[in-house]
Amino acid sequence: MQDRPSLGDTPPEVFRKQVHQLADWIADFREKLGGLRVAPNDKPGAIRAALPSQPPENGEPFEEILADIDRRIVPGMVHWSHPMFLGYFGWPQTGPGILGEIASVPLNVNAMTWRTSPAATELETLVVDWLRQWMGLSEQFGGVVYDTASVGIMHALAVAREEAAPSTRKLGLTGRNLPRFRIYTSDQAHSSVEKAAIALGLGEENVQRVPSDAEFRMDVAALRVMIERDLKEKFRPLAAVATVGTTSAASVDPVPDIANICREHKMWLHVDGAYGGGFAILSEYEWITKGWGEADSIVINPHKTLFVPLDFSILFVRDLERLRRVFTLVPEYLRGDTIEAEKNYMDYGIQLGRRFRALKAWVIWRSLGRAGMAARLREQMRLINLLVDWIKADKRFQLAAPVVMPVICFRFNGSGGSPNRQSASDRPRTSSGNIDDFNSEIVERINASGRAYLTQTKLRGRTVMRIGLGNVLTTEHHVRRALELIQKTVQDMEGRAPSRP
Ligand SMILES: Cc1ncc(COP(=O)(O)O)c(C=O)c1O
Numbered sequence: 022m023q024d025r026p027s028l029g030d031t032p033p034e035v036f037r038k039q040v041h042q043l044a045d046w047i048a049d050f051r052e053k054l055g056g057l058r059v060a061p062n063d064k065p066g067a068i069r070a071a072l073p074s075q076p077p078e079n080g081e082p083f084e085e086i087l088a089d090i091d092r093r094i095v096p097g098m099v100h101w102s103h104p105m106f107l108g109y110f111g112w113p114q115t116g117p118g119i120l121g122e123i124a125s126v127p128l129n130v131n132a133m134t135w136r137t138s139p140a141a142t143e144l145e146t147l148v149v150d151w152l153r154q155w156m157g158l159s160e161q162f163g164g165v166v167y168d169t170a171s172v173g174i175m176h177a178l179a180v181a182r183e184e185a186a187p188s189t190r191k192l193g194l195t196g197r198n199l200p201r202f203r204i205y206t207s208d209q210a211h212s213s214v215e216k217a218a219i220a221l222g223l224g225e226e227n228v229q230r231v232p233s234d235a236e237f238r239m240d241v242a243a244l245r246v247m248i249e250r251d252l253k254e255k256f257r258p259l260a261a262v263a264t265v266g267t268t269s270a271a272s273v274d275p276v277p278d279i280a281n282i283c284r285e286h287k288m289w290l291h292v293d294g295a296y297g298g299g300f301a302i303l304s305e306y307e308w309i310t311k312g313w314g315e316a317d318s319i320v321i322n323p324h325k326t327l328f329v330p331l332d333f334s335i336l337f338v339r340d341l342e343r344l345r346r347v348f349t350l351v352p353e354y355l356r357g358d359t360i361e362a363e364k365n366y367m368d369y370g371i372q373l374g375r376r377f378r379a380l381k382a383w384v385i386w387r388s389l390g391r392a393g394m395a396a397r398l399r400e401q402m403r404l405i406n407l408l409v410d411w412i413k414a415d416k417r418f419q420l421a422a423p424v425v426m427p428v429i430c431f432r433f434n435g436s437g438g439s440p441n442r443q444s445a446s447d448r449p450r451t452s453s454g455n456i457d458d459f460n461s462e463i464v465e466r467i468n469a470s471g472r473a474y475l476t477q478t479k480l481r482g483r484t485v486m487r488i489g490l491g492n493v494l495t496t497e498h499h500v501r502r503a504l505e506l507i508q509k510t511v512q513d514m515e516g517r518a519p520s521r522p
Pocket residue numbers: 168169170171172211213264266267268293295296322334
């Protein structure tokens with residue numbers, strides 16, 4: 022009889038060899054990471070063009086596929102875990118985080134109900150409660166793990182909508198003569214607020230952006246005025262979204278004042294602590310949690326600040342049953358698997374199938390402990406404060422926002438004169454454009470060099486450079502190098518640098 026190809030899985034002895042090979046590959050990658058380019062400089066489409074476009078008809082050996090990952094994929098990556106990746110909020114990649122993620126892969130469960138995955142369900146409840154305790158939230162708050170904060174806010178506002186317009190889950194929004202609902206958030210808040218309004222049929226335009234003050238915190242007096250105006254025009258205030266750690270400057274809105282207004286007008290209060298919320302594990306940041314007890318929902322992304330690999334976001338709701346009431350729906354084929362449950366997480370959102378995200382959080386949080394995470398966050402603050410001092414000492418640069426968390430926004434302000442004469446320095450004075458373009462070009466050049474990765478943003482309409490620290494591999498040496506790189510880039514561009522009047 023002829024040998025037939027195996028229709029099963031890789032033979033165990035071969036698989037063992039491959040897993041070891043992959044383990045070595047991961048360890049090698051981590052070792053060489055600091056020497057790689059942070060970002061590729063390819064044109065869009067170049068990576069795809071180097072790969073066969075026709076789908077494989079026959080299987081290929083793992084060794085060949087792994088070699089192609091090295092050859093084709095790794096060079097095409099922006100390496101978020103690189104110590105010189107200083108974009109966004111930095112990126113908290115750690116050894117234990119990788120191990121935790123890997124451990125969940127062979128388990129490959131679907132944690133839709135307790136019965137289909139008891140340990141995944143109960144571990145989710147456990148780690149959510151660890152975070153609740155660390156955040157100092159009362160037991161009134163229950164939580165659920167989603168992939169991202171954008172999904173979290175959408176679910177939170179779905180509950181707000183249901184409570185303001187009962188039976189919406191059943192009847193929908195149309196043909197019911199409902200008022201137009203309004204959601205208020207600051208001009209610094211994340212665009213996920215509008216995304217949620219789009220998804221929920223509340224309308225992007227009904228997200229009203231409240232001006233922020235000189236320190237990029239929501240101006241509560243302006244919020245009051247906007248609500249009064251809307252009430253006169255027969256809009257219905259539905260919710261306010263307060264941010265703890267805004268996307269550009271990491272500023273913190275006055276949550277207690279916003280909570281008072283929400284109470285007065287019976288509005289839902291959502292606290293977006295996607296980035297900044299995690300800092301509540303530090304005693305010196307207890308102030309950021311003021312007013313959280315008044316919130317209806319709070320979102321925190323441990324994948325941004327608390328060392329869990331992407332994706333891992335927790336939505337807390339005061340009385341989690343409110344969320345369950347809006348989303349529970351048990352089709353017949355799942356009924357048998359929903360009885361006698363500790364909790365069925367499929368009831369707490371639109372997702373039915375759910376992967377075992379809690380495992381990686383359990384592994385990394387046990388590995389570091391609160392104290393280990395706190396020490397690392399404090400080191401990020403030490404480094405960002407050094408950078409603040411260095412930037413202040415170079416008169417060509419100016420801080421563009423107060424530094425509240427390990428995020429710094431700053432601006433090249435021209436190569437002479439007083440750093441405070443910003444408005445005059447905004448006049449176009451080089452062939453390439455104005456000082457905004459110049460700041461933008463500094464970032465573009467550095468990112469194209471592959472030696473570091475920064476981001477740029479706009480504050481009060483001005484382009485600023487931005488560095489965020491979140492990676493345990495980023496040390497004082499790297500931060501110093503980043504500044505030198507910026508200074509060198511300015512020098513290279515100096516021939517056409519806008520000079521201050
Ligand atoms: C303040 C804030 N909220 C929400 C989000 C959205 O986060 P996610 O990517 O988890 O949806 C971000 C993203 O950076 C953010 O900065």
